[in-house]
Amino acid sequence: GNSVTQMEGPVTLSEEAFLTINCTYTATGYPSLFWYVQYPGEGLQLLLKATKADDKGSNKGFEATYRKETTSFHLEKGSVQVSDSAVYFCALSEGGTYKYIFGTGTRLKVLA
Amino acid sequence: DVKVTQSSRYLVKRTGEKVFLECVQDMDHENMFWYRQDPGLGLRLIYFSYDVKMKEKGDIPEGYSVSREKKERFSLILESASTNQTSMYLCASSSSSGSLYEQYFGPGTRLTVT
Numbered sequence: 001g002n003s004v005t006q007m008e009g010p011v012t013l014s015e016e017a018f019l020t021i022n023c024t025y026t027a028t029g030y031p032s033l034f035w036y037v038q039y040p041g042e043g044l045q046l047l048l049k050a051t052k053a054d055d056k057g058s059n060k061g062f063e064a065t066y067r068k069e070t071t072s073f074h075l076e077k078g079s080v081q082v083s084d085s086a087v088y089f090c091a092l093s094e095g096g097t098y099k100y101i102f103g104t105g106t107r108l109k110v111l112a
Numbered sequence: 113d114v115k116v117t118q119s120s121r122y123l124v125k126r127t128g129e130k131v132f133l134e135c136v137q138d139m140d141h142e143n144m145f146w147y148r149q150d151p152g153l154g155l156r157l158i159y160f161s162y163d164v165k166m167k168e169k170g171d172i173p174e175g176y177s178v179s180r181e182k183k184e185r186f187s188l189i190l191e192s193a194s195t196n197q198t199s200m201y202l203c204a205s206s207s208s209s210g211s212l213y214e215q216y217f218g219p220g221t222r223l224t225v226t
Contacts, residue, residue, distance in 0.1 A: 043217035104154035
């Protein structure tokens with residue numbers, strides 16, 4: 001079946017460091033791909049999305065490119081801030097259905 | 113802005129109690145979901161509903177039931193709470209129009225069963 005695999009955390013970085021959080025997926029068909037972020041004590045909120053191969057989603061300085069050839073959707077940010085400390089979830093939407101499949105989440109801690 | 117609210121942020125219940133978790137959304141969304149979130153396991157789908165009175169089992173429905181009598185409200189019921197149901201419960205909703213079915217989440221209910 002379809003699945004999403006994320007790198008295990010926690011990831012600890014200094015402020016202004018470069019961030020990459022890896023995400024790969026297994027899916028039949030053409031899923032849509034998402035990154036959600038969960039700040040401490042809150043629910044998940046959509047960070048960015050991509051619907052087809054080579055699409056790049058971007059928001060708040062974060063970017064991810066839908067790579068069909070490597071079945072990946074890695075999250076990147078050029079310069080992280082303390083306020084980016086959160087848990088990040090990669091997810092896919094099975095084509096034509098309402099259901100999402102989530103990765104296990106990667107906790108990011110940014111130190112001042 | 114879409115708003116999804118959950119009835120409690122924190123809840124402590126005893127083993128064997130019947131527990132109701134309520135979720136309300138204000139965007140007229142057709143689809144609603146209940147997940148549980150556990151460390152190292154991510155989000156797992158318990159049940160979802162694509163219309164009033166309609167429901168489908170997710171990946172881990174055992175020990176849970178749901179109710180959707182009105183479009184805006186989706187309830188999760190633990191018929192007889194057990195300690196292994198201690199978890200964070202997240203509700204979400206999405207629209208059936210368009211193609212992305214973007215999900216909007218509530219703040220979560222942290223349930224402890226003692």
